[in-house]
Structure formats: structure tokens, C-alpha cells
Amino acid sequence: MQITLNGKSRSLDPIPTVAALLDSLNLDASRVAVEHNRVVLLMGDFAATPLRDGDVLEIVQFVGGG
Amino acid sequence: MQIDINERPTEIAAGTTLAQLRNAFKPEADLCIRNGFPENEDIVLSPGDRVVFIRRGEIPAAEELEALMAARHTPGVHERIKSATVGIAGCGGLGSAIAVALARTGVGHLILADFDVVEPSNLNRQQYFVDQIGLPKALALRDNLARINPYVQVTVHNERLTPENIPERFGTVDVMVEAFDGADQKAMLAQVFLSKVPGKPLVMGSGMAGFGPSNTIVTRRAAANLYLIGDGETAARPGEGLMAPRVGIAAHHQANAVLRLLLGEDPA
Numbered sequence: 535m536q537i538t539l540n541g542k543s544r545s546l547d548p549i550p551t552v553a554a555l556l557d558s559l560n561l562d563a564s565r566v567a568v569e570h571n572r573v574v575l576l577m578g579d580f581a582a583t584p585l586r587d588g589d590v591l592e593i594v595q596f597v598g599g600g
Numbered sequence: 601m602q603i604d605i606n607e608r609p610t611e612i613a614a615g616t617t618l619a620q621l622r623n624a625f626k627p628e629a630d631l632c633i634r635n636g637f638p639e640n641e642d643i644v645l646s647p648g649d650r651v652v653f654i655r656r657g658e659i660p661a662a663e664e665l666e667a668l669m670a671a672r673h674t675p676g677v678h679e680r681i682k683s684a685t686v687g688i689a690g691c692g693g694l695g696s697a698i699a700v701a702l703a704r705t706g707v708g709h710l711i712l713a714d715f716d717v718v719e720p721s722n723l724n725r726q727q728y729f730v731d732q733i734g735l736p737k738a739l740a741l742r743d744n745l746a747r748i749n750p751y752v753q754v755t756v757h758n759e760r761l762t763p764e765n766i767p768e769r770f771g772t773v774d775v776m777v778e779a780f781d782g783a784d785q786k787a788m789l790a791q792v793f794l795s796k797v798p799g800k801p802l803v804m805g806s807g808m809a810g811f812g813p814s815n816t817i818v819t820r821r822a823a824a825n826l827y828l829i830g831d832g833e834t835a836a837r838p839g840e841g842l843m844a845p846r847v848g849i850a851a852h853h854q855a856n857a858v859l860r861l862l863l864g865e866d867p868a
Contacts, residue, residue: 565783567790569823574794576763577787592823596786599809599836600694600779600847 538590553580556593567594601647607667617642622653629653633671650675666751670706677863678706684862685709687770688777689761689789691737692716693842694805695779696727696744697851698858703745703752705859710745713757713769714738725844763788767796775861777854778804783835794825803857803867807831808850810840817846819853821868827861829853 535548537555549555552570556563568575569592570583601614605625612621619642622629631654632639645651652671654660660668670678686707688695691714699710714737718728722737732740738756745754757769766789770776776797778789786804793802807830808817822828830850836842857867 565787567787567794567823567826569794569826572824574791574823576791576795592826594790594806594822594826594828595832596783596790596804596806597830597833597835598781598783598786599807599834599842600690600692600781600786600805 535585535587537585537588540592549585551581551585552583552591555585555591556580559593561593561595565596567596568592601645603645603648604650606652606664607650607670612645615644617644618651621645621651626653626655628655630656636672636674666706669749669751673706681706681859681862682708684774685711685772686775686777686858686862687711687713687773688779689713689766689770690779690781690785691726691741692722692779692781693725693844693847694808694851694854695777696737696741697848698777698779698855699741699745700727700748701852701855702858703749703754705855706749707752707858707862709753709755711755711757711770711773712738712741713759713761714741715758715760725842725847761785761789763792766792771797773797773800775858776800776802777858778802779851779854781836790826794823799825801825801827801861803827803829803854803861805829805850805854807834808846809834809836809842811843811846814846814849817849817853819857819868821866827857827867829857 535546537544563580571590602609602611618632633652635650684707686702688699691712716737718732718735718737718740728740736758738758742754742756776793778786780786812834816831819829860867
């Protein structure tokens with residue numbers, strides 16, 4: 535499948551959900567913000583949000599300190 | 601012609617010079633600020649000029665103080681930010697410095713939230729004082745801001761922010777600032793604010809620990825309404841502590857991003 539991730543086109547083996555995508559990228563779901571097709575998701579929605587060909591995602595990973 | 605003298609519209613004769621005006625209005629003044637900038641030359645004034653006369657060391661009357669404090673702003677800036685509301689989630693190293701910068705700039709209303717109290721280990725980077733150890737940060741910061749600029753309205757929430765209370769506490773802001781310490785708290789605020797308070801910009805900090813180069817801390821647009829400040833990678837961890845210089849750099853990137861958003865400019 536083809537998605538746009540942080541502005542770059544990526545070819546991936548089919549991945550069913552946003553949660554599975556985060557998993558495949560080794561990202562900690564509790565430390566990211568995900569904008570999926572212009573909609574910002576709550577963490578509780580990651581597993582229920584299907585990933586489809588052509589989806590556009592912005593994933594921001596946060597580090598601690600402030 | 602009309603000009604502003606100490607923020608009051610005043611009629612003066614065409615051709616009046618700055619020195620003539622000072623002698624008539626406040627002869628003891630030793631500082632003349634014209635259109636936001638100190639003016640040492642005796643120049644002929646133009647219609648619409650904003651002139652402020654200050655006597656060094658004099659504590660002005662309350663009704664004049666706000667105008668004198670704003671005298672170094674670029675004309676037009678004060679009016680626009682005076683009516684703005686900015687939310688700040690977290691009053692630690694980032695939040696306390698951002699609040700001080702925005703109060704000095706004259707943002708009209710700040711909404712502060714933090715559940716924690718001032719501890720000795722905070723004083724290496726946070727805008728508190730030794731005699732405030734043990735006080736709730738949100739209340740201590742409100743006190744400090746009142747000493748800096750009493751014309752800023754400050755609303756405080758001395759409580760932990762949650763997905764349940766964030767939309768209510770910050771639903772009215774023009775710009776929201778994330779200033780938490782924990783990465784999971786940063787993520788929670790981003791998710792909740794951007795989805796529950798749609799259309800409002802969020803300015804976040806991520807990656808400002810240690811004493812790495814200053815210029816790796818940048819402001820960028822990370823999503824539609826999300827501006828992210830920091831080096832993106834330097835987490836606070838054993839051997840890489842949080843210190844005033846880099847935390848301050850990130851905090852002031854955030855404060856300037858807020859100012860630019862309020863003035864209709866792109867922060868990134």
C-alpha cells in the first residue's frame with residue numbers, strides 16, 4: 535500500500551490500522567500525535583482507525599522535558 | 601494635527617518639534633520614545649506619531665503606566681494582543697518563561713494551569729524565587745506576573761489537566777501553549793486540544809534538554825494547527841538535565857510563535 539507519511543510517499547506491506555502502523559515504526563503510541571487525513575486522533579482511536587491506500591498522515595513523536 | 605502623547609490622542613500645531621512638545625508637556629522627561637523607538641534628535645513631528653515622554657526612575661501614575669510599558673512595542677501591536685487570550689498548560693521551565701515573556705509583551709489574558717508546587721530543583725530554570733518554595737506553581741506565577749505587568753488578566757487552575765477538563769479550561773483561547781514535562785502528557789494535550797478545540801493553533805515544545813547547540817532548536821509546523829519547537833530529540837534523562845539556557849531558548853521560540861500567531865504571521 536501507498537501512504538504519505540510526514541510529507542513523504544511510502545510503500546508499505548498492507549497494514550490494517552493506525553495502531554499497527556505505529557507499531558511497525560517502533561513508535562510508542564503514548565508519546566505521539568497523529569493527524570490522519572487532516573483529522574487529529576485521540577490515542578483511544580488508534581486501534582480503531584483503519585489504514586487505507588492513499589492515506590495522508592502526520593506523526594509527531596514527543597520527547598520529555600520542559 | 602493629531603498625535604498620541606503617552607497614548608492619549610492630542611491636537612498639536614503642525615511643525616511642532618519633539619523638543620518643543622517635551623518642553624510643553626513634560627519638561628523633566630529625559631527619555632523620548634517616538635513610534636516605539638528612543639529618539640535623540642529634535643525632529644519635526646508627523647500626524648499620527650506616537651510619542652511617549654518618560655522621566656527615568658519616576659514611578660508613573662497608574663493610568664499612565666500601561667501606556668509607558670507598551671511604549672517600546674511597535675505601534676499597533678499592543679492593541680491587537682491586549683484583546684487576546686493565551687492558554688499555557690504547565691508552569692515549569694517552559695511555561696513560567698513563556699508566561700513572563702507574554703506578560704511583558706502585554707497579552708491581555710493568560711490562562712495558566714499546573715498541579716505542582718515550587719521545589720528547590722526547579723530553580724535552575726524556572727521563573728520562581730527561593731521564598732516561593734512550597735507554593736503551588738500556578739499561584740506563584742500569577743503573583744510574579746502581577747509584579748511584572750499588573751494589566752494582564754491571569755486565570756489560574758491549580759489542578760492536573762486531563763482529557764476531561766482541557767476542552768473546558770482552554771475552550772476560549774486564541775492560541776494554546778503546551779509546556780509540560782512528560783512526553784506522554786505532551787501527546788495527550790496535543791490529541792485532546794487539537795481534536796476537541798478545533799481551529800485553534802497549538803504551540804508545543806519537544807527536545808530542549810542538555811547544553812547542545814542553541815541553533816538546533818527550531819520552530820516548525822508539524823501538522824495543520826500544530827507548531828513544534830525544539831531539537832525534536834534531546835529528551836531530559838540521566839546525564840542530560842534541563843537547564844535555563846536551552847529551556848529558555850525553546851520557551852522564547854514558543855512565546856514568539858504565540859506573538860506571531862496573534863499578529864497574523866506564520867510562526868515557522
